[in-house]
Amino acid sequence: MDIEQLDTPVPVIDLDRLEANIAGLQDYMDQHGIANRPHIKTHKVPEIARLQVETGAVGICCQKVSEAEVMVEAGLDDIFIPYNVIGQAKLERLIALAERARISVVADSDYTVRGYAQAAQRAGLEFAVRVEFDTGMHRCGVGTPEQAATLARLIAGSPGLRFEGLMTFPQNAASDDFVRETRRLLQSEGIAIGCVSYGGTPGMWEAHLRSEVTEYRAGTYVYGDRSILASGAMTPDQIAFTVITTVVSRPTDDRGILDGGSKTFSSDMSGMTGHGLILEYPEARFYAMSEEHGNVDFSECSRKPEIGERVTVIPNHCCPVSNLFDRVVAVRDGAVEVTWPVAARGTVT
């Protein structure tokens, strides 16, 4: 099938670019001796995760237990979940995963560590646990090396748990200082920091500048989007994910309405102005959305689209967009090669 025959709105993956993005980051990480552990939250597609591992990734990263369940079912066998897994129901599922694959998790509190320890002992398993620390995002994560060391000691001393190292998102120069100080605090006790995992696509090409990193997690790099273009980490010819839409209305000379709104593009601004870049009309201003309509101002465009014309949009943030679709269409040279279920979406727990 030709790409022109796809009904809209439709998310399309350029396979040549996808493969080049996956190989490009792998090469860079290999060159610098950093383990590459891509985050699958961007695509949620087992076939892409397998491609990442076949290209050299040590394993994958999943943000949710439900994502890990889909990936283990698809044969992925080394998964890091950088999330405080809380509560009986999820811990039972974590045990079931750990019986089938190598699973590591994080903690930033005693509460989380105790839950892991109880679950591991109940199941007669060992969980690999990393400590999450915060060097600027102010989301999860302990705030000081002293807190990190205390938690590392608790993990190392808990039967059923193995202290695996440290993890943060995103990384910056302060991350290295944090790791060094935590190591210093633990050194005399023989508690080693085996793994230091940093992450984030915008900063991925600076990973080699961090002296402490041993593993890197990037997600968005497979597809790219408007905010990653703005960060400078990717170039327009690397964008592998677009949404094809149709102009369904031209109520005024300047205004055009696309058949994609917040249920297609999500409402994520990701620091951008407007809701996406229209490749055929780069001067157009995608200024508003409702759920199934996108409002575009074409006043700055020398040519303006007709009703029925198809236009290609680079979203602000690709991750929540792929999460809105049950399937993505992968194309090569303008022809559809395969349609992939976005298998790890919708099972939100």
Next chain:
Amino acid sequence: MDIEQLDTPVPVIDLDRLEANIAGLQDYMDQHGIANRPHIKTHKVPEIARLQVETGAVGICCQKVSEAEVMVEAGLDDIFIPYNVIGQAKLERLIALAERARISVVADSDYTVRGYAQAAQRAGLEFAVRVEFDTGMHRCGVGTPEQAATLARLIAGSPGLRFEGLMTFPQNAASDDFVRETRRLLQSEGIAIGCVSYGGTPGMWEAHLRSEVTEYRAGTYVYGDRSILASGAMTPDQIAFTVITTVVSRPTDDRGILDGGSKTFSSDMSGMTGHGLILEYPEARFYAMSEEHGNVDFSECSRKPEIGERVTVIPNHCCPVSNLFDRVVAVRDGAVEVTWPVAARGTVT
């Protein structure tokens, strides 16, 4: 199963409130002789659509052909699609729908009308077509009564099409003036405006103040959300849709992190400040989200939550939230009564 046993994040429907919301709007519309045609884009659940029709709705409204396909498959037989249906693929699907159910559509351009006419003639069917007009939203819709009348004439004169009336969203006092003027323009030609369809939950209780309305489309009223509370159209004890989340981290004394972010709540602000109202902590400020984390400032709360505590969130805008989940859980008196697939989500075309 008790509601406390549900793993989080989980969207929960209070069935007593849902039924009361459905009955309440139906009573109001019946009382004022306005046909009630609820918009299913909010819930996308066939079982709820059937309840709406069983309670007295004349039919339903779907925003996409794909939604209508799911609803026709589920036995709903009278569907209005207030969307310019464009392109060969979608028109073929529209024909397939019209062979199984009463389908009406809108147009705001010659292009859309010609597409309907060709499809109807090809299939030997008749399509009921309404003209969409714009009285303030500046999305789709013709801008003047003269344009509406011209399009009505084109529809009325097209073999295979039947001019059914006018439609707008949202409605306001200017909508009636627009309808009256369009009627005046068409009167001498014997083209009757059979249906005048207005819509929107915030203005639903003012529908009887509009002298021209014959049909009303509301969607959000079944569930309610934070923005509808702010509009005054619903009260807190009518909110039938909440998301239960778990506090997974308490990195500082004031900050708490929920296991729901933009892939749970969407990034829709809907004019609100913050990302949702936490029922157990109404003074809390849900100030930021990433994809799977929600950042909450509890500094104004006298009591602060522990890690592992469950909190109930009213989202800003319920429609994109239910669209993110494959299933919703319907409860009565704290016990799970049924789990419904959100059957019409994900098939985005």
